[in-house]
Amino acid sequence: MVRAKSWTLKKHFEGFPKTSDFELKEVELPKLKDGDVLFESVFLSVDPYMRPYSRKSMKEGDIMIGSQVARVVESKNPTYPVGTYVVAFSGWRTHFISDGKDLQLLPAWPEKFPRSLALGTIGMPGLTAYFGLFEICKIRAGDTVLVTAAAGAVGSVVGQIAKIGGCKVVGCAGSDKKVAYLKQIGFDEAFNYKTVGSLEEALRKASPDGYDCYFDNVGGEFSSIVLNQMKKFGRIAVCGAISGYNDTVPQKGPYVQIPMLFNQLSMEGFIVSRWNDRREEALKILLRWVVEGKIKCEEHVTEGFEKMPAAFMGLLKGENLGKAVIKV
Numbered sequence: 001m002v003r004a005k006s007w008t009l010k011k012h013f014e015g016f017p018k019t020s021d022f023e024l025k026e027v028e029l030p031k032l033k034d035g036d037v038l039f040e041s042v043f044l045s046v047d048p049y050m051r052p053y054s055r056k057s058m059k060e061g062d063i064m065i066g067s068q069v070a071r072v073v074e075s076k077n078p079t080y081p082v083g084t085y086v087v088a089f090s091g092w093r094t095h096f097i098s099d100g101k102d103l104q105l106l107p108a109w110p111e112k113f114p115r116s117l118a119l120g121t122i123g124m125p126g127l128t129a130y131f132g133l134f135e136i137c138k139i140r141a142g143d144t145v146l147v148t149a150a151a152g153a154v155g156s157v158v159g160q161i162a163k164i165g166g167c168k169v170v171g172c173a174g175s176d177k178k179v180a181y182l183k184q185i186g187f188d189e190a191f192n193y194k195t196v197g198s199l200e201e202a203l204r205k206a207s208p209d210g211y212d213c214y215f216d217n218v219g220g221e222f223s224s225i226v227l228n229q230m231k232k233f234g235r236i237a238v239c240g241a242i243s244g245y246n247d248t249v250p251q252k253g254p255y256v257q258i259p260m261l262f263n264q265l266s267m268e269g270f271i272v273s274r275w276n277d278r279r280e281e282a283l284k285i286l287l288r289w290v291v292e293g294k295i296k297c298e299e300h301v302t303e304g305f306e307k308m309p310a311a312f313m314g315l316l317k318g319e320n321l322g323k324a325v326i327k328v
């Protein structure tokens with residue numbers, strides 16, 4: 001018999017999540033029926049969407065939503081022999097039984113790369129960067145691209161793909177260590193948005209002519225400032241709005257219409273699943289770029305399933321450099 005641990009949402013988050021909002025539970029899993037597969041989670045993901053999504057789609061007592069790289073440990077399903085690795089969307093759990101539906105097999109995996117990258121650069125965040133840049137920003141060689149939360153899972157891939165596409169890349173991040181990392185992986189300009197005296201001036205200095213594309217991961221006041229530095233016909237990909245995820249009262253901004261009109265801007269929100277039909281094709285390209293060394297991957301690994309709430313809260317505080325993952 002296998003005992004499975006899970007983290008549940010004990011209490012809906014009010015403002016910034018607290019340790020007491022989570023509860024660790026343990027259950028004994030039943031025997032497998034024909035067609036069933038028993039998985040153990042090897043790496044789990046913590047992602048910003050879990051914060052707003054919990055309110056929208058979860059009730060107290062539910063297992064926290066999320067994805068993992070999991071390995072088959074027992075199988076009554078010939079499609080998933082023991083030892084097979086998949087990406088599953090089974091929540092914060094150490095073990096789970098699946099009927100084999102809604103699982104994504106990992107592609108042939110080069111030995112030298114950790115399979116945790118299937119939750120990051122060669123997974124959902126990498127796909128978000130890829131489709132956001134090509135389909136929403138519609139980047140062209142010579143464009144100047146700005147990205148926020150630039151040292152994170154999505155942002156770090158955005159910058160590197162934009163460089164592959166022949167763009168000039170400017171990144172903003174919340175610590176000097178992150179800024180140094182951005183320069184190391186090829187960003188042309190990077191600054192610490194928490195310590196610059198004036199965001200307007202820092203943005204102007206990084207690109208005096210303004211920005212063709214803005215890959216917006218944070219929203220809020222920062223994005224209102226960027227709006228006034230977009231070039232004519234600039235494109236804004238609204239990917240995330242993490243600066244507001246913990247707000248109890250929604251932020252009020254300067255409104256977007258006047259700068260959008262003056263510069264004839266396009267602004268479009270997107271959820272990466274819009275391109276699920278092109279997932280395999282894009283993952284192959286991302287994997288190839290990683291293998292060729294064109295995209296460098298950084299991970300912020302927390303060891304121990306027990307530490308998942310701390311890892312999640314750390315992500316929302318900006319403690320991660322690269323993709324935040326948990327190694328069970």
Ligand SMILES: NC(=O)C1=CN([C@@H]2O[C@H](COP(=O)(O)OP(=O)(O)OC[C@H]3O[C@@H](n4cnc5c(N)ncnc54)[C@H](OP(=O)(O)O)[C@@H]3O)[C@@H](O)[C@H]2O)C=CC1
Binds near residue numbers: 151273
């Ligand atoms: N549309 C879609 O389909 C998807 C959207 N997203 C969105 O992309 C964004 C980045 O996600 P992901 O790459 O996974 O996460 P990251 O790895 O970038 O981690 C989150 C980062 O956000 C930054 N941050 C936290 N609070 C604030 C704040 N108040 N203001 C500015 N920055 C802040 C921190 O970096 P720092 O130290 O630099 O502040 C932190 O490290 C999120 O908004 C997320 O919701 C992600 C996946 C899919």
Ligand SMILES: CCCCCC(=O)/C=C/[C@H]1[C@H](O)CC(=O)[C@@H]1CCCCCCC(=O)O
Binds near residue numbers: 124273
């Ligand atoms: C609800 C706020 C979403 C913020 C943007 C974000 O981080 C999106 C992440 C998606 C990621 O690809 C995996 C997911 O499941 C996230 C989507 C969750 C929101 C979907 C809401 C749309 C709907 O209700 O149909």
